[in-house]
Amino acid sequence: MSAHVIGLVRDTGPVTHAGEDGLTVGRAAALVGVSVKTLHHWDAVGLVRPGGHTAAGYRVYAADDIARIHRVLVYRELGFPLAEIARILDDPSADARDHLRRQRAELERRAGRLREMARAVDRMLDALDSGLRLTPEEQVEIFGADWRPEWVEDARDRWGGSAQWTQYAERAAGMTAQDWKDVAARTEAFNADLAAARRAGAVPGSAEANALAERHRALMATYFDCTHAMHACLGRMFADDPGFAGYYDAVEPGLALWFRDTIFANAETHGVTPATARWE
Numbered sequence: 001m002s003a004h005v006i007g008l009v010r011d012t013g014p015v016t017h018a019g020e021d022g023l024t025v026g027r028a029a030a031l032v033g034v035s036v037k038t039l040h041h042w043d044a045v046g047l048v049r050p051g052g053h054t055a056a057g058y059r060v061y062a063a064d065d066i067a068r069i070h071r072v073l074v075y076r077e078l079g080f081p082l083a084e085i086a087r088i089l090d091d092p093s094a095d096a097r098d099h100l101r102r103q104r105a106e107l108e109r110r111a112g113r114l115r116e117m118a119r120a121v122d123r124m125l126d127a128l129d130s131g132l133r134l135t136p137e138e139q140v141e142i143f144g145a146d147w148r149p150e151w152v153e154d155a156r157d158r159w160g161g162s163a164q165w166t167q168y169a170e171r172a173a174g175m176t177a178q179d180w181k182d183v184a185a186r187t188e189a190f191n192a193d194l195a196a197a198r199r200a201g202a203v204p205g206s207a208e209a210n211a212l213a214e215r216h217r218a219l220m221a222t223y224f225d226c227t228h229a230m231h232a233c234l235g236r237m238f239a240d241d242p243g244f245a246g247y248y249d250a251v252e253p254g255l256a257l258w259f260r261d262t263i264f265a266n267a268e269t270h271g272v273t274p275a276t277a278r279w280e
Contacts, residue, residue, distance in 0.1 A: 192251075
């Protein structure tokens with residue numbers, strides 16, 4: 001909040017540095033910290049009009065006018081449009097104390113929202129640091145006895161600087177343990193269907209195989225936006241990386257290569273050349 005506003009939620013006392021007739025627009029603008037153009041605009045729209053006059057007949061801002069400007073500044077800082085500020089200030093049923101109470105209530109509301117935003121940022125920082133907001137025990141419980149919590153650290157070391165890791169971390173920050181259980185269940189069901197399709201002789205590029213590839217790409221979208229080119233890159237990794245290949249082959253012997261070919265064939269139907277696909 002602007003420094004000149006912080007102390008202005010109380011009634012303004014006597015105008016300082018004013019002549020006996022009041023303040024000119026330039027001196028009033030300097031006192032409250034706004035531009036002369038702003039005061040001219042507020043005068044034109046009827047929000048704050050100088051109510052005093054010099055002996056020579058010039059319009060000047062009296063003490064009450066300066067107090068009204070201060071109230072306008074607080075409401076404007078709180079995000080109220082000028083028309084709404086005018087309506088509030090001109091409410092015949094409200095006095096200065098009512099305005100102060102309203103301003104205080106709005107300040108409390110905004111402070112609460114900012115505190116919640118700060119907590120959200122803290123959750124984001126936690127997610128960026130860990131990549132998975134679950135304890136190691138919860139990870140094993142949800143993902144199974146074969147799960148290794150250190151895999152999260154390995155993934156961060158490998159992809160921590162990428163836009164996709166940041167996107168994953170942002171989404172992970174908002175996921176509960178139940179959300180992760182749901183993801184784990186969907187992944188387990190997918191792996192079972194993938195293995196069943198290979199055992200049944202499904203051919204990469206067939207409608208059935210392509211549907212499985214798209215289903216897997218949708219699973220990846222839980223973590224980051226996965227294009228068909230990126231999916232093809234994942235397919236290569238599933239077959240070439242010993243860790244991933246061992247994971248899929250443990251589900252069904254030979255599944256890693258078959259899954260790669262299935263992803264490749266599906267990517268080709270969407271205009272991607274798997275051999276030259278890039279992570280983009």
